[in-house]
Amino acid sequence: MKNGFITFAACLLVACGGGGESASTPTTPVETPVVTVPTQPQPESTALKDNEVAMTTEFNQFATYLTQLPDKTAQFKGTQIFIKVYTHDGNALYLGKLHSNLALSLHLPNHIKSVKIDVFSSDPQDPQITEEITL
């Protein structure tokens, strides 16, 4: 890294001055001071051209999840049981017939930590089950 990352980290360790909101006139009450301690050192320049990263660094904005679809087939009378797996904003990830022990592979933006499922059948007497699955 050239080499703002390390320099800035060292600066934090010795509590040297400089810009930033925490160094300006405090607006929080004295009796309840708020001290922001970054858990990770921050680079001075955020430009890629000013920095280096390890060759092993990954740049994934998506995560892969392998999961087993819940086996709800026993709860339905209908011969054709369907499942929709979808995000909280309604985008379908998997849509079709549900079979026992069916594996599911999802590839989702990193911030998505759960999905929803609807299970339903072609039998009008059957209910529609909606659940949330935490990934």
Add this chain to the structure above:
Amino acid sequence: MNSTISFAFLAMLAGLPTTAFAELESVMLRDNISQGYGMINLFEVHRSSKTSNPINGQTLQAFREQHGGILAFVVDVNEAANGTEKASTQGVAVAEANLIFDFSGTKITCSKFTTNTASMLALKGQTARTEYPTLLGATGSNLITPSTASDLYGTDFSAMLRLKLDNEACGVTLPSLSNVTSAYLEVRFVDTNVKLGDPEAFYDFSNGPEDIAIISIQDVEPVEKLQAGVEEAPLVIAKSQVTKTVDAWSYYPSDNNFYVVSYEDKYPNKGDYDFNDLVIGYRVGLGLVYNESLRQNEVTSIVATGYMIARGAEYTHDWYLRIPTNTPVSGTVTKNLFVENTAEQVANYPQLQTINGEINIQVLKNTKQMMAVSGSPFVNTVPDQALVLGKKFSLSVNLDTPILLSEFSAPPYDPYLHVIPTNFEVHLSGFQTQISSSANFGADSQFKDENGFPYALIFPDDWYPPYEGTDLGNAYNQFLNYTISPSSSNETWYLSPKDGEVNTISKAFWNW
């Protein structure tokens, strides 16, 4: 023996009026189904119809007898608007269909109908799903009928709608239609809860209008053999005559989102890190069938759709999408390329390609020619330039033999660039080169520069490309921090670009 003669012969054997049978051709009707509803006058022929004879009661009776006691219609579904609807598959659901006959003041309504497909759908304002009959179709299906005199010849009419005329359907014994003084077909589509996404968004009726024709018996087989739009439609329940269904679709990243892949094309030299030399949005759907004996899903078909979003490069490129598998695959690919903001294909498309070994498809050729602004090498990457729509593409892959889903690599697969002036390939980090004549064939699978940064990155579709020469890390000042130390507090870094450093070309614009 041609089909017209054969039907005349059959009619003669059945003691029916042979002249009526021999002259019966499918006829496109004047009225259509608009915004989910149609009251179609069966006596009014469309102005573009090839028929020179009006439809009257005798004609309807002849159609009735020809079809063994029912009246059959075919619909040109025209709904490529919402959900996963596109040119190659579109659908609506039918809430009701009635035939209303007037026999000199006596009205008889027949209300039983069938379609070849159905789906499970929630009505507007509801979430619980029930089964509804559906109509499916495709733009450009180009139906070939036995007779060129048929109004269906060379058209996109695709979805059968059969109306029963028995006592149960009509409440009474329906007399001969020869004496009917007026006849209407009333059709109402299901108003689905599109907010739920697919399948409801797919089977909505937001577009249209749908043309409708009364179909002759000889045209039924080609319509049902074509099964236009069936294979790629979501949640299809086959009712009859339908074989091209899949059990499920798995969408990556979803049915309504795209991967946005962006490239630095100066490889192997360091680029300027603006990651806009080529920006493409794409998504992939895997059509699955369940293997009962293995108790696993197999992939039988693949669809991919995408758009050119931006091109900030002097170089031109070809763009490929490879979907790696552990098992050799064979099949055919249909490649579609659409003129901007239309359903019309570019000249020489669609193109067919045979797959033998692996799914490795050149999707875009000569990107500089495909997306250009006069006087500038840059498109959608510089300020003060009007936004430009890019080409849309779609791929349909039909595998000769289903392959276990577990044999497919994980998404986002291998979207790669062949930079024509340098002859270098640029892949996501970790993928092997593919073009035997490329300058780096077999030489690299890391695709990272001396500072450890890749030449290709995948983003969610709400990411905006930086302006020309703007370092990605300057456009998004949390990107580097997230890369070095990812945490839940900064994983949506791409939603916070710096003002004036990115082109805010939204999905709503480029996903036309």
